[in-house]
């Protein structure tokens with residue numbers, strides 16, 4: 001449908017669905033206001049499904065000012081200065097997880113990454129107590145929350161009496177019980193786990209101690225909501241991206257060999273130690289992940305509500321006014337496959353981001369949209385690359401992998 005309308009009408013067009021005017025903005029030239037407009041002019045839209053998953057106390061249930069304050073609690077743990085401290089625990093989780101694989105066998109990579117990333121997120125983003133509680137039951141509950149909370153019907157009708165919504169709510173209640181127990185026991189014990197930087201409080205204590213600008217401390221439900229949101233953000237998108245990276249590498253010998261060779265050279269130079277600086281040298285692996293994400297963005301379609309009219313100018317120079325009340329849509333998957341930006345977009349070609357080509361910059365700053373952009377771009381991008389690189393560098397160094405199943409379909 002998007003392709004038909006784009007071919008017929010160009011980069012800006014409106015369709016009417018159940019009396020809602022939905023305007024599609026195709027391509028980086030017309031994406032600026034979508035991503036960088038003020039919250040008072042374009043607001044987040046269709047995010048009720050996330051409210052059903054993380055609760056009414058945090059995130060998209062709140063007005064933009066309060067939500068942005070809560071983003072501050074997030075961004076602290078993800079600042080470049082803090083990223084280094086996550087590497088040690090990340091490596092520990094990855095090494096002990098894959099140590100269980102043994103010498104040979106067949107695994108379901110998607111399933112393995114889903115489990116591993118809950119453990120990494122719990123350890124790095126929340127703290128030791130949550131990680132210790134992250135047993136099989138906890139991970140299964142988390143999977144149920146996501147699987148039943150993020151599917152087409154739950155996204156469109158998050159409160160309809162469907163089986164998926166019932167399962168999502170049941171999983172959420174049990175997760176909240178576990179997390180509440182942890183937070184209460186930490187509060188009553190008054191014991192603060194020290195982070196790897198001994199002068200700092202650990203992440204769980206920081207979540208508990210978060211305060212709004214007016215000095216108001218966060219409530220218990222807000223802390224639980226933030227923890228759940230953190231776990232969701234840390235886990236879901238990175239596990240799908242790790243899986244797609246694997247599917248492409250294992251079905252593309254040239255890139256698999258290039259990524260293995262890069263690891264060999266890095267080991268020759270630095271030994272087996274992996275730290276923040278070593279991760280920064282994994283350029284081929286970085287491009288392989290970035291290309292997998294271009295072809296399989298975690299957020300396929302992004303949307304906002306227009307609160308104040310604005311104008312866009314398409315690449316042919318024509319201007320369109322988008323009226324207040326419209327829903328605007330940035331179809332990330334479609335935008336990631338525009339042939340005037342990405343040469344042969346259907347081909348897995350990590351080189352397209354390398355020196356001399358840099359197709360992700362061809363159309364300006366909104367050419368590559370997998371992490372959003374502008375005002376609400378992903379705060380976890382650097383952290384996500386870090387954890388996916390830690391996982392894949394470990395696999396490439398220690399295992400000989402072969403894809404047994406056919407190349408997966410997008411579900």
Ligand code: HEM
Nearest residue numbers: 233234237238241298299370371372376377378379380384
């Ligand atoms: C491959 C991994 C990831 C992908 C593809 C991804 C994708 C995105 C996208 C597309 C947005 C923009 C949403 C919008 O425009 O409305 C976003 C926002 C956000 N992401 Fe990520 N994300 C990833 C990993 C993470 C991680 C690991 C974290 C934190 C632990 C995180 C935290 C956030 C937050 C807090 C926002 C909201 C920013 C705001 O509204 O100001 N993300 N992400």
